[in-house]
Amino acid sequence: MTCKICGSTKIKMIYNDKIRNGGLGHYTKKDVPVYQCELCSVIWHENTLSDIGEYYESTEYRDSLEGGSEEERFYQLHDRETCQKIQYTGTSVFRNKVVADVGCGCGAFLDFISGVAKVVIAVEPSEKYRKIMDRKGYHTYAYTEQALDDFRETADVVTSFDVIEHVEDPEAFLRNIFELLKPGGKAIIGTPTDAPVMRQLLGGIYEKKLLFSTQHLWIFSENSLELLADKCGYHGKNVKCFQRYGIDNMMGWIRDKEPNSEIEMGVLTEELNALWKSYAAEKGLGDYIVLYLEK
Numbered sequence: 001m002t003c004k005i006c007g008s009t010k011i012k013m014i015y016n017d018k019i020r021n022g023g024l025g026h027y028t029k030k031d032v033p034v035y036q037c038e039l040c041s042v043i044w045h046e047n048t049l050s051d052i053g054e055y056y057e058s059t060e061y062r063d064s065l066e067g068g069s070e071e072e073r074f075y076q077l078h079d080r081e082t083c084q085k086i087q088y089t090g091t092s093v094f095r096n097k098v099v100a101d102v103g104c105g106c107g108a109f110l111d112f113i114s115g116v117a118k119v120v121i122a123v124e125p126s127e128k129y130r131k132i133m134d135r136k137g138y139h140t141y142a143y144t145e146q147a148l149d150d151f152r153e154t155a156d157v158v159t160s161f162d163v164i165e166h167v168e169d170p171e172a173f174l175r176n177i178f179e180l181l182k183p184g185g186k187a188i189i190g191t192p193t194d195a196p197v198m199r200q201l202l203g204g205i206y207e208k209k210l211l212f213s214t215q216h217l218w219i220f221s222e223n224s225l226e227l228l229a230d231k232c233g234y235h236g237k238n239v240k241c242f243q244r245y246g247i248d249n250m251m252g253w254i255r256d257k258e259p260n261s262e263i264e265m266g267v268l269t270e271e272l273n274a275l276w277k278s279y280a281a282e283k284g285l286g287d288y289i290v291l292y293l294e295k
Contacts, residue, residue: 001035003037003039003040003042004044004171005037005040005042005170005171005224005227005228006037006039006040006042006224006227008037008038008039008040010037010038010039011035011036011037011038012035012036012038013033013034013035014034014035014036014043015032015033015034015204015207015212016031016032016033016034017031017032017204017208018030018031018032018208019032019034019045019207019208019212019213019214020208020209020210020212020213020214021064021213021214022064022065022213022214022215023064023065023066023067024209024210024259024260026064027208028048028214032045032048032212032214033045033046034207034212037224040221040223040224040227041221041223041224042218042219042220042221042224043194043218043219043220043221044217044218044219045212045217046217047168047217048214049214049215052168053125056125056126056166057125057126057127057142058126058127059126059128061126061215062074062105062126065215069126069128069129071106071132074105074106074108074129075106075108078105078106078108078109079108081108081109081161082108082109082112084242084244085109085159085161085190086112087242088161088188088190088240088242088290089157089159089188091116093157093186094113094116094117094157095116095117096116096117096118097117097118097119097156097157098117098118098119098121098151098154098155098156098157098182099113099117099118099119099120099121099155099156099157099158099159100120100121100122100123100144100147100151100155100157100158100159100180101120101121101122101123101158101159101160102123102144102158102159102160102163102173102177103123103124103125103160103161103162103163103166104122104123104124104129104133105124105126105129106129106132106133107122107124107129107132107133107136107138109159109161110122110133110138111136114136114138119139120138120139121138121139121140121141121147121151121155121180122138122139122140122141123140123141123142123143123144123147124140124141124142125142125143127142130142139151143176144173144176144177144179144180145176147180148176148179148180151180152179152180153179153180153181153182153183154180154182155180155181155182155185156181156182156185156186157185157186157187157188158177158180158181158185158186158187158188159187159188159189160177160187160188160189160190161189161190161191162190162191162192163191164189164191164218164220165191165192165216165217165218165219165220166215166216166217167217167218168217170218170220170228171228171231171232174187174189174228174229174231174232174234174293175232175233177189178232178233178234178295181295182295183295184294184295185294185295186292186293186294186295187234187291187292187293187294187295188290188291188292188293189225189290189291189293190288190289190290190291191218191220191225191288191289191291192216192219192287192288192289193219193220193221193241193286193287193288193289194211194219194221195211195287196285197250197280197285198211198250198253198287199211201250201253201254202253202254202257205257206253209257209258209259210259220289222239222241222284222289225239225289225291226239226291229291229293233295234293234294234295235294235295236292236293236294237291237292237293237294238291238292239289239290239291239292240281240289240290240292241280241281241284241285241286241288241289242277242281242286242287242288242289242290243276243277243278243280243281243285243286243287243288244277244286244287244288245287246262246268246270246272246273246274246276246277247268247272247273247275247276248262248263248264248265248268248272248273249261249262250276251263251268
């Protein structure tokens with residue numbers, strides 16, 4: 001076996017059991033082996049979905065993961081993530097710019113930045129969601145390579161959050177974004193980490209119930225993301241670590257061995273949460289990493 005990111009043959013199996021299949025509490029019927037490259041540290045499993053393209057183009061993904069694919073439900077679940085995304089991107093990067101968001105769902109993030117952007121490009125495989133974004137007046141495409149016909153080397157900024165871990169070929173994914181960007185353009189790519197603190201505390205419980213899932217084919221390390229960026233020709237790159245979940249979430253997991261088990265704030269304060277998030281990010285132990293690239 002060869003690592004698809006760096007080409008190393010130093011591969012180890014780190015897990016071989018049921019993994020999450022869609023929403024919480026749903027698991028595969030068969031054990032799924034999960035591998036890790038000892039050189040670049042990327043984690044992956046082979047695709048278990050019969051037709052991954054059809055899966056994301058239909059409503060099946062949102063229905064299985066979020067319990068529905070209605071427009072208002074999407075906003076209810078994802079509008080609150082916009083503040084986090086702005087934390088990763090800042091605001092000035094979008095004003096009077098040609099901006100694309102890849103894997104944008106109903107466009108919750110784009111809705112907030114469209115007021116300052118010059119042109120908005122929405123890339124989303126779901127046919128249902130593309131119709132919604134057509135209604136909003138965005139330039140809408142199913143895949144980045146389709147957007148290249150109209151916007152090759154045009155975008156000032158391309159964002160993509162929680163998408164690269166879903167694709168079968170992450171190198172092709174970053175190459176298409178590279179082609180969409182104009183010279184000097186910037187890409188901001190966010191993806192979950194392997195949550196090292198939670199794995200150390202909970203081991204296989206956390207891995208089975210949350211971390212490993214059929215939809216997430218990859219869990220990237222900083223090293224593996226930077227290697228991909230180099231392959232695709234980006235000359236500027238930087239990776240930052242973030243912690244999204246507070247110490248209330250961690251303590252709830254320890255207590256109940258289940259997700260969505262936050263300790264109430266009467267016991268733990270927001271100050272403790274903020275301190276934990278800052279510490280985990282500073283030490284490279286966060287649950288999210290963002291790759292900043294320049295063409």
